[in-house]
Amino acid sequence: MFYDEISEYYDQMIPIEKRIANLKKNLSPILKEYDIKTALDVGSATGATCTALAELGVETVGIELSSKMIKIARDHASQAGLKIRFKRADMTENQPGFEKRFDAILVVANTISHLLDKKSLNKAIANFKKWLTPGGILVIQLLNYHRIFKDRKRIVKIYNNEEKIFIRFYDFGKDLINFNLLTVENEPGVCDYELSSVPLRGWKANEIIDVIKRKGLVSIKKRGNFKGAKFDPANSNDLILTSRKK
Numbered sequence: 001m002f003y004d005e006i007s008e009y010y011d012q013m014i015p016i017e018k019r020i021a022n023l024k025k026n027l028s029p030i031l032k033e034y035d036i037k038t039a040l041d042v043g044s045a046t047g048a049t050c051t052a053l054a055e056l057g058v059e060t061v062g063i064e065l066s067s068k069m070i071k072i073a074r075d076h077a078s079q080a081g082l083k084i085r086f087k088r089a090d091m092t093e094n095q096p097g098f099e100k101r102f103d104a105i106l107v108v109a110n111t112i113s114h115l116l117d118k119k120s121l122n123k124a125i126a127n128f129k130k131w132l133t134p135g136g137i138l139v140i141q142l143l144n145y146h147r148i149f150k151d152r153k154r155i156v157k158i159y160n161n162e163e164k165i166f167i168r169f170y171d172f173g174k175d176l177i178n179f180n181l182l183t184v185e186n187e188p189g190v191c192d193y194e195l196s197s198v199p200l201r202g203w204k205a206n207e208i209i210d211v212i213k214r215k216g217l218v219s220i221k222k223r224g225n226f227k228g229a230k231f232d233p234a235n236s237n238d239l240i241l242t243s244r245k246k
């Protein structure tokens with residue numbers, strides 16, 4: 001499984017402290033505006049979003065498919081002295097193993113793109129509605145695939161530290177994109193590498209909005225970043241969709 005394979009590099013590739021600081025800055029206005037006391041982070045990986053939420057005083061549960069990611073997230077939380085519950089669960093399954101309802105559900109950092117077809121997207125959004133308290137808010141943040149499919153740039157990012165070089169690149173299909181992570185030893189004369197790949201669905205804004213509407217969530221807003229910029233299909237980096245349960 002892709003995220004089990006890359007779990008040991010994940011926090012090196014995208015430094016976790018920087019992500020937590022950004023998430024706190026991005027999420028705190030939403031938490032204040034909607035008076036969020038409890039939250040579910042879907043696809044919690046190594047726990048950056050859960051940590052940001054917990055540090056902002058929100059009671060947080062993270063659900064995640066990769067057992068290795070969950071172990072790392074639990075270690076981070078215990079080192080930071082934060083009480084966060086991490087559960088191995090699939091956002092498309094009916095029985096997540098918790099009874100709790102949440103004031104906010106966050107599906108950030110492109111996690112929704114791991115759902116590859118409309119059936120899975122429908123199931124997940126139906127679950128999010130079920131898991132929200134009345135008045136609760138759903139926040140979905142993904143990459144802007146309108147721009148990504150238009151530009152068709154194959155190299156996403158190259159990053160190195162003292163030990164490794166990380167090369168992220170795409171293979172383009174019609175609706176799906178293969179996301180690849182090539183990890184190479186950063187040592188003269190050593191060419192050892194590992195390649196891990198995962199298919200992603202390049203969801204467009206209206207495809208997700210249609211499902212959100214059909215499931216009966218309301219007050220749907222589309223933005224280009226967490227500061228509230230207008231979503232520009234040709235140029236925005238991200239697509240952020242917020243909606244509420246009546």
Ligand SMILES: C[S@@+](CC[C@H](N)C(=O)[O-])C[C@H]1O[C@@H](n2cnc3c(N)ncnc32)[C@H](O)[C@@H]1O
Pocket residue numbers: 003019042043044045046047048049063064065066069089090091092108109110111114115
């Ligand atoms: C891009 S990462 C999320 C990053 C994370 N939210 C953060 O802030 O660092 C996507 C995560 O979603 C998880 N995932 C993928 N499909 C899932 C599903 N159906 N249910 C729950 N988690 C899923 C993956 O294992 C992966 O850890």
